[in-house]
Every structure is written in structure tokens, then in C-alpha cells.
Amino acid sequence: xxxxxxxxxxxxxxxxxxxxxxxxxxxxxxxxxxxxxxxxxxxxxxxxxxxxxxxxxxxxxxxxxxxxxxxxxxxxxxxxxxxxx
Numbered sequence: 001x002x003x004x005x006x007x008x009x010x011x012x013x014x015x016x017x018x019x020x021x022x023x024x025x026x027x028x029x030x031x032x033x034x035x036x037x038x039x040x041x042x043x044x045x046x047x048x049x050x051x052x053x054x055x056x057x058x059x060x061x062x063x064x065x066x067x068x069x070x071x072x073x074x075x076x077x078x079x080x081x082x083x084x085x
Contacts, residue, residue, distance in 0.1 A: 007040055020035045021033070021035075022034055022060055022063075029055055031049050032050070033045060034046050035063060045068065047060055
């Protein structure tokens with residue numbers, strides 16, 4: 001459902017405009033972040049923490065100011081995670 005309901009995750013799979021890195025070099029925290037974009041102008045930011053350590057107050061350089069909504073958090077208790085975030 002998530003993949004199909006968010007054009008940014010699939011609409012530009014084969015186009016360079018569909019993907020851009022937000023964080024690619026934070027080895028100290030083991031965090032990667034990237035942006036997927038769609039022609040409709042509604043991007044999806046993916047932020048991945050590859051450690052079991054919560055990153056409180058971690059800053060991600062998002063391309064637009066304003067409120068961003070979390071659509072999935074695999075560290076949520078529903079998914080067997082810590083429930084943080």
C-alpha cells in the first residue's frame with residue numbers, strides 16, 4: 001500500500017530527478033537519508049539509522065521548510081522496535 005500510494009517512491013524510478021541524497025557521509029552515527037521526488041511535487045524523505053541507538057535531536061537537511069509527516073517508523077513498537085520516534 002505505501003509504495004503504490006506515494007508516487008515519489010516509484011514515478012521517477014529511472015530518472016535522476018527522482019532521487020537525491022540528503023545525508024550520505026555520516027559514518028559516526030550510521031545514518032543515511034535520501035529524497036524521492038515525483039512530478040506531483042510531493043517528495044518523500046527516507047531517513048535510516050542503521051544502529052540500535054536512538055538519535056535524539058538529529059538534524060536532517062530537508063529541501064522544504066514546514067511540517068513533514070512521518071508515514072512509517074520501523075522502530076515503532078508495532079514493528080518490534082523500541083517505540084522511540
